[in-house]
Amino acid sequence: MGTGSTGPRLPAVVRHLIPTIAGLPLGPLLTLSLRSLAGRQPRLFERLGEHRSACYFIDPIDLAFAFTVIPDGERSVVRVVRKSETATSSVVIRGPLLTLLSLLDGTLDGDALFFSRVISISGRTEAVLALRNTVEDAELRPADLLGLRGALAGLVDTGILGALGVVRQMADLNSRSKAPEA
Amino acid sequence: MTSGRMELVCPAGTPATLRAAVQAGADAVYCGFRDETNARNFPGLNFSGEELAEGVRFARDHGSKVLVAINTFARVNDVALWKKAADTAAECGANAIIAADIAVLDHVAKNHKQIRLHLSVQAAAATPEAIGFHANSFGVRRVVLPRVLSIQEIAALNRAIDVETEAFVFGGLCVMIEGRCYLSSYATGKSPNLNGVCSPPEMVSYDEETNGTAARLSGFTIDRYEPGEPVGYPTLCKGKFKAGGKTSYLFEDPVSLNAGGMLAGLKAAGVTALKIEGRQRGKGYVTEVVRAFRKAVDAVEQGGDAIEIDRILAGQSEGARQTTGAYKKKWR
Structure with a gap:
């Protein structure tokens, strides 16, 4: 389904940092992170059932690249791919990066974003639903993905979520300044 | 049957949503197992036995109850899955089982006398005779009313029966006679x-x-x-x-039920519990709706007037198209 995306877009200052991030081995790092999470919280992946072997193509529309994710527990694989490489995917999910991150941390409601077309989804609806319900129940924090615990986890969560909050505010201000007067 | 303080019964599709509903003020939360024994058998939704046991402990620690929906109809010669679900719910310490199939009701009545039985909306029991049959045969303590009754009919029904009644007040609406949709x-x-x-x-x-x-x-x-x-x-x-x-x-406008303005009427009609639909909805939605209805129900219990109740629930009527359903007779 096509996106008429109205979600907050990445501010220019953040977008300029992305080529630097893209130079990092993001795929292997995210793969490692997901496999490590599966080792610590196997129950989280059980909720996906048969859909843990599905290939999810996740396309943040304000980035120059996309990801494919096979969330198969300790056999999970994340790859950074070109935006055209959708052929082997079970599901394609498109939307602004900040909106997709909000789905991950539970800030926004996936149903509302889909039905209002802020994010777009095509492919196997049942796999999307399984992923949505799994992410919804997981209540993931940045420290969970990084495998951190204790005081350090608290510090990292505060830092990353705080930074994300600032970026969201910048994006909101940016979109408001571009909106036509009512 | 007359009632005291009305109970707010809220949906939970996942353990995270159960915790959210309890923390938002649910008196009871209803949920189901991750299989075809409940009427919300969607991918990624529902509970394992272990998750249910944890959910029951969490709810109990916070003064709430857990009601387990085992409310689909068993297959011919294959009732084992439904019986096992009832056994697991009982082992986990659930406060009630919500069922419709006579085989499931009979199994719970005979084997788990300590657990309350609620008659699911799937049973479509809307007459004193139908409700009386289930109460007398299986010891059903509460009936979830089909969404086809007016408030006047609910009041008349409550005068004629001696089990509790639970009425839907918010969320998706089934237009068919429930339990019989083809x-x-x-x-x-x-x-x-x-x-x-x-x-x-x-x-x-x-x-x-x-x-x-x-x-x-x-x-x-x-x-x-x-x-x-x-x-x-x-x-x-x-x-x-x-x-x-x-x-x-052709069949039904895509509208949702919102009987928030009729809470006082439902109380006067003798309703014991108010049910919010939406086990497939996320915890953000559940938190918001439960919190609003918690305030509204408390206001009704304290004798708040209709204007105050409307003000509390105003945020719940924005966006989606809504109806008062059959509670006001004209909907039929």
Whole structure:
């Protein structure tokens, strides 16, 4: 389904940092992170059932690249791919990066974003639903993905979520300044 | 049956939503197992036995109850899965089992006398005779009322029965006589009453076409949306079809139930519990709706007037189109 995306877009200052991030081995790092999470919280992946072997193509529309994710527990694989490489995917999910991150941390409601077309989804609806319900129940924090615990986890969560909050505010201000007067 | 303080019964599709509902003020939370024994059998939703046991402990620690829906109808010669679900719910310490199938009710009545039995809306019991049969035969303590009764009918029913009644007040609306819907099984081979899925997602597609998006179920076009127009999940009863040369929502407009303004009326009619629909909804939605209804129910219990109740629930009527359903007779 096509996106008429109205979600907050990445501010220019953040977008300029992305080529630097893209130079990092993001795929292997995210793969490692997901496999490590599966080792610590196997129950989280059980909720996906048969859909843990599905290939999810996740396309943040304000980035120059996309990801494919096979969330198969300790056999999970994340790859950074070109935006055209959708052929082997079970599901394609498109939307602004900040909106997709909000789905991950539970800030926004996936149903509302889909039905209002802020994010777009095509492919196997049942796999999307399984992923949505799994992410919804997981209540993931940045420290969970990084495998951190204790005081350090608290510090990292505060830092990353705080930074994300600032970026969201910048994006909101940016979109408001571009909106036509009512 | 007359009631004291009305109980707020809230949905939980996942353990995270259960915790959210309890923390938002639910008196009781209802949920189901991750299989076809409950009427919300969707991918990624529902509880394992272990998760239910943890949920029951969490709810109990916070002064709430857990009601387990085992409310689909068992297959011929294959009731074992439903009996096992009831056994697990009892082992986990659930406060009640919500069931409709006589085989399940009978199993719980004979083997788990300590657990309350609630008659599911799937049983479509709407007469004193039907309710009396279930109460006398299986010791049913509460009946979840079908969404086809007016407040006057509920009041009359409550005067004639001696079990508690639970009424839906918010969320999705089934237009059919509940427990007897064949629309989904006609189109997909899967039934809400037998398999627990109305419009199974593996048969749902959203197809981009020149004139917009077509939402389809098993190849049947259920609705079309203009580019940029908000879309809906395609269920047959809320689809737009052509009949007699006219295109319309043939069975039911895609509206949701909101009986928030009728809480005092439902209390006066003798209703014991108020139910919020939406086990497939996220914890953000559940938190917001439960919090609002918690305040509204408390206000009703303290004798608050209709204006105050409307003000509390005002945020819940924005956006989606809503109806008071059959509670006001004209809806039929």
